[in-house]
Each structure stands twice: as structure tokens, then as C-alpha cells.
Amino acid sequence: MGKTYATPTAFRTALNLAAKKMSKETGMNVSDLMRIFYFNRLAARVFTLDPDGWLIKGGQALLVRYRGAARLSGDIDLQAAQPGLAPEEARARVLEAAAHDLGDFLRFAPGKYTTSADPDRGGSQHFQVFLGPTRVDGVKVDIAVRRTLTGAPETTPLVSAVDLPWPVDWPVVRLYPLIDHIADKVCALYERHPQGTSSRYRDLADLLLISQREKINGAAACQAIHQEAEQRRQGGIDVTLPRSFEVPGPDWHDKYPSAAALVLGLQGCRTLPEAVQAAQTFLDPLLDSTVAGDWDPARAAWRHSDS
Incomplete structure (x- = not known):
């Protein structure tokens, strides 16, 4: 009681x-x-x-x-x-x-x-x-x-x-569905506005936290990302997804670490080079639509369901 x-x-x-x-x-x-x-x-x-x-x-x-x-x-x-x-x-x-x-x-x-x-x-x-x-x-x-x-x-x-x-x-x-949440954050990284490139440093840290915690269906996440990008373009937003993860702007090396420090549960990935390596493993197959199987957070890898 x-x-x-x-x-x-x-x-x-x-x-x-x-x-x-x-x-x-x-x-x-x-x-x-x-x-x-x-x-x-x-x-x-x-x-x-x-x-x-x-x-x-x-x-x-x-x-x-x-x-x-x-x-x-x-x-x-x-x-x-x-x-x-x-x-x-x-x-x-x-x-x-x-x-x-x-x-x-x-x-x-x-x-x-x-x-x-x-x-x-x-x-x-x-x-x-x-x-x-x-x-x-x-x-x-x-x-x-x-x-x-x-x-x-x-x-x-x-x-x-x-x-x-x-x-x-x-x-x-x-x-909000996790795959849609991932899609929102990926697209936010690559939106372009008159003031310049994305400053959504925290979204990268959030994506990496998700990758360390969740099993994710690759096909569903890939569909969500590309569907969200198209929906934003139809709404007049300038967003172009790269074929592989790219650092969105030149100031990220200095400004990403302070954003990552706020994500207390994030394991590693506190510097931009660490984050880029993890992001490439997680996001590249989603960006170029070659993903197969599910994301395994324990192994930090995409794996076929029978492997």
C-alpha cells in the first residue's frame, strides 16, 4: 500500500x-x-x-x-x-x-x-x-x-x-514505435537548413544508446528511415540521406562529446571517432538498404536470424 x-x-x-x-x-x-x-x-x-x-x-x-x-x-x-x-x-x-x-x-x-x-x-x-x-x-x-x-x-x-x-x-x-524513433533521429542528422548543417549531436548519442539496448528488425528499420526521409522531402524539408554514415558537419568533433556525456547509459562512444565507428556498423546497412536480419545489441552487429 x-x-x-x-x-x-x-x-x-x-x-x-x-x-x-x-x-x-x-x-x-x-x-x-x-x-x-x-x-x-x-x-x-x-x-x-x-x-x-x-x-x-x-x-x-x-x-x-x-x-x-x-x-x-x-x-x-x-x-x-x-x-x-x-x-x-x-x-x-x-x-x-x-x-x-x-x-x-x-x-x-x-x-x-x-x-x-x-x-x-x-x-x-x-x-x-x-x-x-x-x-x-x-x-x-x-x-x-x-x-x-x-x-x-x-x-x-x-x-x-x-x-x-x-x-x-x-x-x-x-x-512511439522504436523504428520510427530511429528514423526520426537519422533524418534529423541529415536535414539541411539555411543556418547550415545539422547540430543534432544528441541524436547520434541517442541512436548509439538504442543500438546498445535493443534488438531491431533490419528490414523494418530500413523502411522506416527511407519512408521518413521521403515524407520530410514532400513537406518541403531538405534532407538527403548518405549511402553510409557521414559526420554531418565540421563542428561535430568538438561538440559531440558534450552531448554524449549527457547520455549516462551510453557505453563508450564518448568521442567522435568512437561514435563514428559504432554508427557506421549500425547505420550503414540501413542507409544503403543492404541490411539483412536483426541487430544484435550484445554483439553490436547485424545477424541473420539463423546465425
Whole structure:
């Protein structure tokens, strides 16, 4: 039976102590763990009120998959599960969910909303986070609509970012398909914008973390990557996938290591040369469409199912 704290102050004290303990165990800083917890509780509201209506994508999906190992993301990415849902309706549903009271002393007060020029995105909704009467943080929800997925959504129980005996009402959440997540990150590496080449250093680190953790069907991942690239091109985005992994820009040698350092669960791959070697092994067969079999994370190799 979970413990209910008598007051918001008592709960905040317990949360802070739990975050400090988790910080010592994982290396994540206390403020990041507290923010992830607030993200978790907002997600709990969304999936308690509408269990089948959303998918968690982006960095928060990796935090759900790899607790204590993935990097902190600055926002929550939510993908509407209903095809054709209007951005205005998607936003209304997020606001309704955020207002749902779970009796956990937390309140998410809506702030500014910014629309996106991308028709697949509903926009960004900001919230002020209150624990009892005290403002403790701010969070942003990026809302996506009208996205075509290659893979099937995955379900997993949502687990608190810190070890607390309460709240205990963690729902099952739906995650953006892993192969679509890989496709998003690969394409982000090779998008070209007026300001220059990609600066998505963290996406390479995330891809390598995934490669160290997951068995991946090669044919499905390959299809997802090339389908995503074509979808972006049709939307007017300049993206050209190379036939083999290429470092996206000249500044990556200096800037990649700091991004990789934020991915606490990443084994090796902390310098760009290490990362390039691992990325070539993982991504080259996907980029040139020669992939066969499944990715074996233990062996860091593509293997036929009978080998």
C-alpha cells in the first residue's frame, strides 16, 4: 500500500530526498530528476484520462525506456494516436488531461501556446508546475498530429523517475514505435537548413544508446528511415540521406562529446571517432538498404536470424 504524505511540504521533502539518493546512484543531477518526475506526473494524467489517445515520443520516450540512462529532454513530445485529429482538438485534450486531479499535490497551470509552421505539429503548450501553492518548475509539451508511422506503438508501465512509495497510480503508457524513433533521429542528422548543417549531436548519442539496448528488425528499420526521409522531402524539408554514415558537419568533433556525456547509459562512444565507428556498423546497412536480419545489441552487429 502506498504512503500518502500529509502535506505538500512533506511530499516535496520526500521527493527531494529520493532525487538526491537517485542522483548518487545514476549520476543525474537532482534538478533533472525532479523535472523528469514532473514530466512523469503530467504523462500519468494524460494516459489516465485517455489511455489510447497518445504516444510518448522524443527524449521522454527514451527516458521511459531507459530509466536513469537516457538524457534529460527539455520537453514532452506527445503524438496524437487518432489520424487526422485537428491541432486545436489535440491541444484541448492535452489541457483537459493536465487539469485532471490525481491527488498528488501537483497542478499544471497552462501558459503560452505557440503554433508550429509544420502541419504535422499542433504546437507547443507551456505549463507552470505547482506543488501545493509553490511554483516548482515549468514544462513544455510539443504536440504532434497527422504523422504516418511504420511500426506499431509499444506499451509499458510508466515508472517514477525516483524511488518513492507514493504515488502508486502509474498507468501503462504507449510509446512511439522504436523504428520510427530511429528514423526520426537519422533524418534529423541529415536535414539541411539555411543556418547550415545539422547540430543534432544528441541524436547520434541517442541512436548509439538504442543500438546498445535493443534488438531491431533490419528490414523494418530500413523502411522506416527511407519512408521518413521521403515524407520530410514532400513537406518541403531538405534532407538527403548518405549511402553510409557521414559526420554531418565540421563542428561535430568538438561538440559531440558534450552531448554524449549527457547520455549516462551510453557505453563508450564518448568521442567522435568512437561514435563514428559504432554508427557506421549500425547505420550503414540501413542507409544503403543492404541490411539483412536483426541487430544484435550484445554483439553490436547485424545477424541473420539463423546465425
